Amino acid sequence: MIPFNKPCVTGDEEAYIQEAIRNEKLSGKGEFGKKCTDWLEARLGCERALLTPSCTHALEMTALLTDIQEGDEVIMPSYTFVSTANAFVLRGANIRFVDISPDTMNIDPDLIQNAITEKTKAIVAVHYAGVACDMDAIMKIATNHDIWVIEDAAQALLSTYKGRPLGTIGHFGTLSFHETKNYTCGEGGALIINSANSIQHAEIIQEKGTDRSQFLRGMVDKYTWQDVGSSYILSDLNAAYLYAQFENADLINEERLRYWDLYKAGLQQLAGKNFIKTPHIPEDCQHNAHMFYIKTEKEEDCTQLREYLDGQGIMAVPHYVPLHPTNAGEAYSEFCGEDKFTTSESDKILRLPLFYGMGDEAVTHVVDRILAYYKI
Numbered sequence: 239m240i241p242f243n244k245p246c247v248t249g250d251e252e253a254y255i256q257e258a259i260r261n262e263k264l265s266g267k268g269e270f271g272k273k274c275t276d277w278l279e280a281r282l283g284c285e286r287a288l289l290t291p292s293c294t295h296a297l298e299m300t301a302l303l304t305d306i307q308e309g310d311e312v313i314m315p316s317y318t319f320v321s322t323a324n325a326f327v328l329r330g331a332n333i334r335f336v337d338i339s340p341d342t343m344n345i346d347p348d349l350i351q352n353a354i355t356e357k358t359k360a361i362v363a364v365h366y367a368g369v370a371c372d373m374d375a376i377m378k379i380a381t382n383h384d385i386w387v388i389e390d391a392a393q394a395l396l397s398t399y400k401g402r403p404l405g406t407i408g409h410f411g412t413l414s415f416h417e418t419k420n421y422t423c424g425e426g427g428a429l430i431i432n433s434a435n436s437i438q439h440a441e442i443i444q445e446k447g448t449d450r451s452q453f454l455r456g457m458v459d460k461y462t463w464q465d466v467g468s469s470y471i472l473s474d475l476n477a478a479y480l481y482a483q484f485e486n487a488d489l490i491n492e493e494r495l496r497y498w499d500l501y502k503a504g505l506q507q508l509a510g511k512n513f514i515k516t517p518h519i520p521e522d523c524q525h526n527a528h529m530f531y532i533k534t535e536k537e538e539d540c541t542q543l544r545e546y547l548d549g550q551g552i553m554a555v556p557h558y559v560p561l562h563p564t565n566a567g568e569a570y571s572e573f574c575g576e577d578k579f580t581t582s583e584s585d586k587i588l589r590l591p592l593f594y595g596m597g598d599e600a601v602t603h604v605v606d607r608i609l610a611y612y613k614i
């Protein structure tokens with residue numbers, strides 16, 4: 239039996255959690271939280287990183303930081319996780335979806351211009367599978383129209399675009415440490431802040447709308463209600479788990495990349511015969527092997543292959559159901575332009591098992607079963 243995912247464990251997690259307990263500091267911003275944010279800031283070179291209870295929460299913080307108001311519009315792909323849209327709908331925004339490029343499943347920057355109106359406040363660039371969106375094109379459009387860019391880098395920690403870490407190119411980036419992501423603590427996330435001007439506001443939003451962060455630094459003698467906010471802080475128990483992962487980040491990354499390359503090489507002949515497509519990595523992008531997916535010729539092939547693999551004890555899973563034709567999508571969003579690829583390409587995607595500790599043989603076994611299915 240090969241599961242689709244196993245949460246990453248490197249070995250130091252238990253000892254660090256025990257240390258957090260001994261420290262008698264379980265709430266947020268303890269020793270491990272500080273170690274994690276220092277690591278992120280050094281590794282990414284961002285102005286500030288704040289740990290949040292999830293990427294969903296980090297996205298909600300960006301909706302507050304960009305001051306999204308009722309009726310404002312936010313542009314993003316429909317092929318994404320619900321939180322990307324929900325975070326802005328919670329503030330009253332209307333979502334304007336645009337189509338994706340079939341080669342990366344990322345937002346097609348050429349289609350963004352047509353979706354912009356005078357109400358457009360932000361573009362959310364989702365780096366699918368840890369492969370970068372065309373950030374130069376997106377930043378150019380955003381600068382021309384003076385709108386915010388948020389990178390949903392939930393899947394993209396340690397990926398780069400033209401050598402720059404994902405999450406650090408737009409105004410804000412958001413990361414996820416959910417157990418399905420490369421680096422995890424069960425549930426967790428981070429907000430990446432790329433402009434020093436936004437740090438104080440972000441800290442207030444994160445601390446229930448108070449200036450407690452300044453109080454903790456001894457800059458005010460009492461902390462008080464300053465603005466709209468919520469509880470967007472990660473517990474130090476989770477941060478303890480996460481720090482063990484950060485310390486082993488390169489090891490985890492290298493191992494995942496090795497599995498990814500094994501899949502790519504093993505399935506090359508099938509892709510060469512056009513039975514399937516394997517992921518395309520644009521030249522400007524270094525990815526983090528967050529995901530290995532294949533695309534079948536037709537939707538039916540995808541279902542049949544999935545059932546076949548399931549019978550072989552291999553869990554392969556589809557991915558996003560596009561957001562625009564759903565109940566909430568119909569209420570809160572509009573698809574701008576033609577849905578040429580979003581629906582049709584998402585129907586053909588099958589994600590293969592890939593997790594730290596999987597082992598080369600398991601990858602080779604999955605490859606062999608897929609080759610057998612296609613009788614190669």
Ligand SMILES: *Cc1c(COP(=O)(O)O)cnc(C)c1O
Nearest residue numbers: 292293294319321392414416427
């Ligand atoms: C996983 C994911 C999220 C949500 O992350 P959580 O930490 O579970 O809130 C958001 N966006 C994308 C693109 C994701 O892959």
